[in-house]
Amino acid sequence: MNSVIVIPARKGSTRFPNKPMAMIHGSPLLHRTWRLAKQVKRVDEVFVATDDEQIRTLALGFGAKVIMTKPECENGTARVFDAIRQLPQKPKIAVNLQGDAVLTPPWVIQAALDEILDDQSVQIATPTTRLDWKRYDEFVQSKANGRVNGTLVVFDQKKNALYFSKGLIPFVRDRSGAEPPIYRHIGLYCYRYQALENYVGLAATPLEQIEKLEQLRALENGIPIRVVPVDYRGRTHWSIDNPEDVKIAEEIITREGELIP
Numbered sequence: 001m002n003s004v005i006v007i008p009a010r011k012g013s014t015r016f017p018n019k020p021m022a023m024i025h026g027s028p029l030l031h032r033t034w035r036l037a038k039q040v041k042r043v044d045e046v047f048v049a050t051d052d053e054q055i056r057t058l059a060l061g062f063g064a065k066v067i068m069t070k071p072e073c074e075n076g077t078a079r080v081f082d083a084i085r086q087l088p089q090k091p092k093i094a095v096n097l098q099g100d101a102v103l104t105p106p107w108v109i110q111a112a113l114d115e116i117l118d119d120q121s122v123q124i125a126t127p128t129t130r131l132d133w134k135r136y137d138e139f140v141q142s143k144a145n146g147r148v149n150g151t152l153v154v155f156d157q158k159k160n161a162l163y164f165s166k167g168l169i170p171f172v173r174d175r176s177g178a179e180p181p182i183y184r185h186i187g188l189y190c191y192r193y194q195a196l197e198n199y200v201g202l203a204a205t206p207l208e209q210i211e212k213l214e215q216l217r218a219l220e221n222g223i224p225i226r227v228v229p230v231d232y233r234g235r236t237h238w239s240i241d242n243p244e245d246v247k248i249a250e251e252i253i254t255r256e257g258e259l260i261p
Helices: 029-037 053-061 076-084 106-118 133-144 193-200 206-211 216-220 244-256
Strands: 003-008 045-050 065-068 093-097 124-130 152-155 161-165 183-185 188-192 226-229
Touching: 003 029, 003 076, 003 106, 029 045, 029 053, 029 093, 029 106, 045 053, 045 076, 053 065, 076 093, 076 193, 093 106, 093 193, 106 124, 106 188, 106 226, 161 216, 183 226, 188 193, 193 216, 206 216
Parallel strands: 003 045, 003 093, 045 065, 124 226
Antiparallel strands: 093 188, 124 183, 124 188, 152 161, 152 183
């Protein structure tokens, strides 16, 4: 088995209980994410990973393959590894696609997957999208209003990540450029099996704990992350973190249309 997509889904989110079952324009959140994953090429299988029987029943109902995982998985990445280690044939590449990624276009997932499949030196790949000044100002205003979601990333000339932060990086002193080098991180990851196994065996790190960003554990331990700039082709990036985000997602879908007809 070469590559799989795993969608970790849990019921007990503190900010949004029962989130995978939330309805968005008449379709469960988890079903929407699974349908997007099924559009990605060069993937052998798509799995839902959960420790909850209700989510399992929901996923089986729309045709997904489900792997039951341990309740004590500390985050989505650990749940993905717990799922794939149960497979009789271990995949070379595992894509961690969060269950709330209902507005992540399939071509964004594809770009990150292609990067790790086509470059054997890449251990972890993750996508990012460049912000123009308008979207940057919206991001700044969102932070000023107290929203904690939304992560920025800076990377080197070889597109390997230098740092991820919920804060505003880089600091803007000069707005003369037409296109600022400011990138918003898209929270999905493609892992080589060994890199994922190494990651879950590591203890939580100081920067990871203070920022609440699990990818910093890899950087703090010297595991490189390849950042893949992607074009959203006019679509709006959004994820479902709180119940209030459902209405916004529905408004985006109404305005821009469904990603999958």
